[in-house]
Every structure is written in structure tokens, then in C-alpha cells.
Amino acid sequence: MSLVLYAAFFSGSCRGAIYCGRSCMTAQSAFCYSENDMASHWKHFSFGLPAVFLSLALLLGGTPVHAQEAAVAPAPADSKPASDADFIAAADEVLGQMSQITGLKVLAPLKKSLRSREEIRAYVIKQMNDEKNPAERYADLRSAEAFGLLPKGFDLDSFMVNVLTEQVEGLYDPKTREFYIADWSPLADQRMVMAHELTHALEDQHFHIESWVKAARPNEDAELARDAVLEGNAMAAMVDYLMLGTGRSLKDLPEFDPGALIGDLGSTPTLQKAPPFLKDVLIFPYLSGLTFSAAVMRNTGWAAVPGLFEKPPVSTQQILHPALYRAGKIPATVALPGLEKLLGDSWSKLDENTMGEFGWKEVLRQFLDNDRAKSMAAAWDGDRYAVYEHKQTKKIILVARLNLDSEVHAARFHGQYSEALEKKYSERSNLFRRPNFFSFDTLDGGVFLDCLGNECVTMEGATRKTFDAFTKALNWPLAPQPPEKFGSVPARTAMISAPGDNVAAISGATIAGVRLSGHLPADQPFSILRAERLEASNRPLASNPLQSSADLPNI
Numbered sequence: 001m002s003l004v005l006y007a008a009f010f011s012g013s014c015r016g017a018i019y020c021g022r023s024c025m026t027a028q029s030a031f032c033y034s035e036n037d038m039a040s041h042w043k044h045f046s047f048g049l050p051a052v053f054l055s056l057a058l059l060l061g062g063t064p065v066h067a068q069e070a071a072v073a074p075a076p077a078d079s080k081p082a083s084d085a086d087f088i089a090a091a092d093e094v095l096g097q098m099s100q101i102t103g104l105k106v107l108a109p110l111k112k113s114l115r116s117r118e119e120i121r122a123y124v125i126k127q128m129n130d131e132k133n134p135a136e137r138y139a140d141l142r143s144a145e146a147f148g149l150l151p152k153g154f155d156l157d158s159f160m161v162n163v164l165t166e167q168v169e170g171l172y173d174p175k176t177r178e179f180y181i182a183d184w185s186p187l188a189d190q191r192m193v194m195a196h197e198l199t200h201a202l203e204d205q206h207f208h209i210e211s212w213v214k215a216a217r218p219n220e221d222a223e224l225a226r227d228a229v230l231e232g233n234a235m236a237a238m239v240d241y242l243m244l245g246t247g248r249s250l251k252d253l254p255e256f257d258p259g260a261l262i263g264d265l266g267s268t269p270t271l272q273k274a275p276p277f278l279k280d281v282l283i284f285p286y287l288s289g290l291t292f293s294a295a296v297m298r299n300t301g302w303a304a305v306p307g308l309f310e311k312p313p314v315s316t317q318q319i320l321h322p323a324l325y326r327a328g329k330i331p332a333t334v335a336l337p338g339l340e341k342l343l344g345d346s347w348s349k350l351d352e353n354t355m356g357e358f359g360w361k362e363v364l365r366q367f368l369d370n371d372r373a374k375s376m377a378a379a380w381d382g383d384r385y386a387v388y389e390h391k392q393t394k395k396i397i398l399v400a401r402l403n404l405d406s407e408v409h410a411a412r413f414h415g416q417y418s419e420a421l422e423k424k425y426s427e428r429s430n431l432f433r434r435p436n437f438f439s440f441d442t443l444d445g446g447v448f449l450d451c452l453g454n455e456c457v458t459m460e461g462a463t464r465k466t467f468d469a470f471t472k473a474l475n476w477p478l479a480p481q482p483p484e485k486f487g488s489v490p491a492r493t494a495m496i497s498a499p500g501d502n503v504a505a506i507s508g509a510t511i512a513g514v515r516l517s518g519h520l521p522a523d524q525p526f527s528i529l530r531a532e533r534l535e536a537s538n539r540p541l542a543s544n545p546l547q548s549s550a551d552l553p554n555i
Contacts, residue, residue: 232289
């Protein structure tokens with residue numbers, strides 16, 4: 001969603017990511033931030049990278065450990081930042097080394113300069129305003145609030161500016177093709193930052209990274225996937241830089257776990273207060289990107305990189321599951337009917353885009369445990385969402401349509417997302433449950449979840465009339481009608497067990513007029529689905545009364 005790119009973008013207003021060191025550098029976080037990391041995309045930033053290199057040195061072993069320990073130790077009292085001449089000489093040396101590592105020749109001279117903290121902060125603010133205007137950033141924020149990813153009233157602009165300037169070490173700007181580095185950092189620390197950022201510079205000279213990333217637009221999930229390629233490659237190059245002289249490289253470390261690079265994200269003042277989603281979205285392009293790049297390079301090393309630019313990943317799902325990239329799995333194209341005419345002139349559409357597997361994993365993680373969220377999101381096979389806002393009251397309507405990779409997973413999503421919605425809205429009334437339909441009322445409007453075949457749709461903040469009109473536009477059967485009087489509604493939602501569960505519990509559910517209790521064996525999920533579809537086939541059809549159940553997808 002827009003915010004995913006906005007956050008990813010801010011974190012990497014230049015090419016970079018967010019990594020927190022384990023113990024050193026005055027509690028400084030170790031991350032590079034990249035232009036596309038957060039949803040708006042800028043250049044590339046590096047944050048506290050020396051701490052990351054210490055972790056790498058300890059993990060990888062070998063002679064570089066001592067050099068990196070020296071680099072990340074607290075600076076002596078007489079330690080001073082590098083002069084312009086020292087900085088330029090070091091940058092030229094590291095650029096040659098990164099060219100050797102990546103196999104990418106230097107095609108043109110690279111502009112290089114030292115920048116003060118005030119200059120970097122001013123640059124961050126300028127890039128933020130250039131990339132998106134206030135109305136677009138407002139839309140991103142409201143979308144994140146609607147999904148429950150950020151608390152209402154969260155000052156995202158200030159957060160991103162602060163986190164970028166609090167720990168920024170360096171950046172590469174593909175628009176000006178210039179490399180900047182913090183003038184307050186010791187030269188030994190600057191070399192670590194250079195390894196990451198100059199990899200971006202080399203790839204930019206060969207592949208024009210900014211236009212390459214933006215070619216994925218307007219699909220922001222695909223755009224974030226491309227950003228993960230850039231940041232993953234730069235992280236891989238950093239690992240290889242650390243291992244120079246050892247005769248080894250990242251492809252020689254099949255068991256390398258990028259997650260081991262992350263220390264205490266709460267060690268910096270701004271990140272300590274950050275919502276979990278922002279931490280995740282800042283980290284994603286770097287750690288998941290590194291895992292992806294390492295998988296792609298495993299056999300042929302850096303020779304595989306040009307192929308990534310020729311055939312980029314199309315979704316964050318392919319980043320999270322490199323085997324799906326190799327298999328060429330393409331998500332389904334999902335469309336939403338417009339609600340503008342139905343809602344009237346009092347409403348405006350703020351945002352419409354694709355969440356992707358990463359986005360849905362983050363949504364589920366806000367309300368479910370990490371393992372369930374990760375497992376459920378992995379069944380993603382395409383989605384589309386839209387956010388509408390009432391012009392006067394500022395109330396929000398969120399609508400989403402999600403394809404799952406099977407009807408079994410769609411049924412599981414119904415059970416788990418209905419649980420998530422209940423946690424999201426602690427104050428609710430008129431709960432109404434059916435095996436494939438779920439709704440309740442809140443002070444901000446109705447909440448609806450409906451699944452049919454391998455698809456699920458959800459709408460929050462709307463009326464039942466609006467939801468019925470929406471499903472009619474999809475050519476779906478009319479959802480079950482609530483009882484005239486609430487109170488006899490079953491207390492539990494029907495659920496299908498995840499793989500490995502012993503049973504699929506259905507407590508008090510009514511399927512096709514038969515009330516069930518107790519448990520069904522976990523190896524009989526289709527009995528539930530068949531009954532569920534039988535109920536659906538008995539619904540009056542919202543769009544075409546002559547359509548029969550035979551026209552619905554078969555199980």
C-alpha cells in the first residue's frame with residue numbers, strides 16, 4: 001500500500017535500509033535507507049552501518065573482525081572526522097573495490113561530498129516534498145490507519161524526518177548521481193557506508209535504478225519488491241566487502257542468516273517509539289532483500305545480477321519466497337468496482353493499490369501472532385484495496401478484495417481475519433456469523449467479511465446497503481441476512497485448522513440449516529466447504545436472479 005512505499009521510501013530517501021547494531025557505536029542503529037523502501041521512494045540512506053559490520057565480522061569470522069571492531073569502537077577523544085581530501089581518496093578506493101566485487105565497471109566519474117547534519121536534514125525534507133505532496137502523504141497515512149498499521153493521529157512525516165536524520169551516515173542520490181556522507185563520522189566508519197552506497201552508484205550507472213524501480217508503478221507491492229532487489233544487492237556487496245582477502249564471499253555461506261544482523265531496534269530514541277509496522281517496513285528491503293539476493297547469487301554469484309534487472313520480481317511474495325521468483329509465479333490480477341457513484345459526492349477516494357504478501361502479513365501481525373500471520377499471508381495470490389474518506393466527517397471506508405491460492409486457505413483466512421477484526425474493534429455490536437460471512441456494527445459503521453471460492457472481500461466503515469451493492473457489482477450471491485433480532489447469533493466462527501492442527505473446531509455454527517457442535521477431523525475440511533457453498537447457492541443472487549449454483553466455481 002502507499003504507506004508501505006512511503007515508509008520504505010523515507011527510510012531510503014536514497015538507497016538504504018534500517019539495521020540496528022547489537023552493542024556498539026553509542027547505541028547507534030545500523031541501517032541504510034533507500035529511496036523506495038517506504039512507499040514514496042527517494043535515494044539511498046545509510047544509518048549506523050558500522051554496527052552492522054561488527055555483527056557481520058563476528059558472524060563471518062576471519063581477519064576482518066579486528067579491523068571492524070576498531071571501526072565501531074567508541075571514537076577516542078582526539079578522533080576527528082575525515083577531511084575532504086581523505087574522504088575523496090577513501091571513496092575512490094572503495095569504489096574500485098566494489099567494482100571488483102560486483103563486476104560492474106565504473107562508467108563515469110562520481111560526484112562525492114561531505115554533508116553536515118543540518119544539510120542532510122534539509123535534503124530529507126526536500127526529497128519528501130518533491131516525492132509526494134501533503135495531500136498524497138495524508139492519503140498514505142489514512143490508509144495505514146484504516147488497516148490498523150498505525151495509530152490514529154500518528155505524525156508520520158515528523159517520525160520519518162527524525163529517524164532519517166537521527167542516525168543517517170550517508171546516501172546516494174540517483175537523480176543527481178551524487179554520493180553524500182556524514183561529515184561527523186570517522187573515516188573508518190565512512191568506509192562501511194561507502195561499500196553499501198557505492199554499490200547503488202555502480203548499479204545506477206549500469207541499470208538506471210530510479211527509472212527501473214518506478215517502472216513498476218502504479219503497483220506499489222511490485223515497486224517495493226524492486227527496491228528490495230537494490231537494497232539486497234547492496235547488503236550482499238557489504239558482506240563481500242567485509243570478506244575481501246579471505247577468498248570467500250556470500251555465496252560461500254549457504255547457512256548465513258540475515259536476521260542475525262539485527263540487534264535492538266529500540267536502542268535509538270525515534271525507533272524506540274516507532275509502531276512495529278514501521279520497524280518492519282524499514283527493515284524489509286534490507287534483510288528480506290539480502291536473503292533474496294543471496295538465493296539468486298548462490299550458484300553464479302554477481303553474474304546473476306543483470307538478470308534481476310532484466311526480469312525483476314513482480315511482488316514482495318517473490319522476495320519472501322525466492323523459489324517462486326525462479327518458478328515465475330505471477331499473482332492474479334484483482335479489480336475493485338468503483339464506489340464513487342454509490343457513495344455520492346460527499347466521499348472522495350484517497351487511495352487504491354495492492355498490499356501484497358508483505359503488506360497483508362503486516363496487517364495480520366497487528367492482531368494475530370507472527371507465525372499465524374506469516375503462514376496465512378503466504379497463501380496470498382493477489383489483492384486490491386481502496387480507501388474512501390467522507391469530506392466533512394473524515395470517516396473512512398476501507399474495502400479490500402483478496403485472492404487466496406486455494407478455497408481451503410480462503411476458508412482459513414475467513415476464520416483468522418474475523419478474529420483479527422474483532423480484536424481491531426473492541427467496541428462492537430450486532431455480531432452476525434455464518435461459515436463464510438461475518439459482520440458487526442461499530443460507531444464508525446459496519447464491518448463485513450465475505451468469502452466465496454478462493455476469494456474474500458472485506459469492507460469497514462460502511463452500511464449493509466453499501467456492502468450489498470459492492471458484492472452485487474462483483475456478481476456475488478447476496479450475503480446472508482442478519483436476524484431481525486440479534487441475540488441468537490452463534491458465539492463462534494467456523495474455522496478450518498491449519499496444517500498440523502489436530503482438529504477444526506466448529507462450535508455452535510449453523511451450516512445449511514444444520515446446527516453443528518463439537519469437532520470435525522482436520523483431514524475433512526471439504527465437508528465444511530461443501531456445506532458452506534450449499535448455503536451460498538441457496539442465497540438469492542444479488543446481480544442475476546436467473547443464475548444457478550452451477551455457475552459458481554466448483555470445489
